[in-house]
């Protein structure tokens with residue numbers, strides 16, 4: 001029986017009938033599949049019969065996971081990729097040609113910017129990185145050749161929220177495709193296809209898998225034609241996921257709804273604590289009324305998610321102090337796993353950029369990003385509290 005409830009879809013989706021009746025899809029760890037005859041092989045290649053040929057093209061374990069994510073996003077079909085970046089690359093390669101123009105959120109995962117700036121620019125594809133929370137900014141940058149509007153919402157690391165429904169109206173008018181990176185929310189909390197978005201993608205490395213032990217990505221599409229076109233590109237460029245990682249992600253998905261609820265519950269408490277702390281200048285969390293796009297978030301999100309960004313009053317030095325004194329939080333990049341992670345871009349991932357380039361990219365010196373896990377939130381607050389106490393601050397700032 002098919003359920004319309006997300007928590008049930010998480011547990012049941014993508015499960016087919018397999019030999020011996022296993023309740024989970026077996027891991028078909030094979031590169032290739034036998035044909036019964038030359039006729040059989042020929043008909044598979046022609047697509048006249050259902051079946052598998054070669055794992056770069058399709059594989060039952062991969063297909064099971066793809067069907068699960070497609071069901072969760074309310075899409076037609078999905079394409080499993082070797083990483084989130086492979087998914088992003090596949091989408092751009094499929095949708096764009098030389099001379100085309102892309103509008104992309106300014107606040108977006110760093111390597112997405114680099115991919116557009118350094119790889120796609122070589123093929124005469126131009127991108128404007130703009131504030132997509134401001135519809136007039138989008139209107140201002142539309143050209144005759146705008147083919148793709150690419151949005152990350154909530155965005156990395158600022159948690160900016162773009163209005164997907166409103167942007168969808170714009171893309172329909174100009175005949176462009178609207179692509180959304182839904183990594184931060186996962187389909188449990190946000191289903192962009194419901195707001196008119198054409199293509200959704202994920203780094204499954206994060207919340208979808210949820211256990212920090214897989215690198216993988218996925219693309220979800222709404223119609224068969226787009227699916228076939230992208231499948232061809234993915235098949236030629238080769239950035240496919242493998243059966244074992246598909247199995248792990250599919251396993252992770254069973255608890256997605258449950259995990260996202262706990263991530264959100266913990267993050268809300270931690271965000272409120274941070275907002276009341278004298279060491280903190282501001283907090284960005286979709287569940288706080290102080291978020292500039294709080295209302296848009298309420299419209300788009302089922303809950304508020306597990307990602308928090310905040311700015312320390314003490315700048316770079318304070319950031320360093322907190323990073324070196326947390327014990328419960330683990331100092332690491334990435335996000336979306338069951339364990340809480342903390343990172344300070346200015347002293348870690350973006351240190352080599354230097355302060356000026358960081359400023360230009362909107363990465364302030366005291367910006368801290370937290371991926372709130374599913375542990376007990378009291379442990380998190382206690383850890384942050386003792387690390388904050390080590391910050392040296394002039395008394396007048398605290399007052």
Ligand SMILES: *Cc1c(COP(=O)(O)O)cnc(C)c1O
Pocket residue numbers: 083084085086109152156181183184202203204205206215216217
């Ligand atoms: C991590 C991440 C990516 C890239 O995914 P990989 O699996 O690391 O290739 C893309 N977008 C967002 C928002 C991410 O957090």
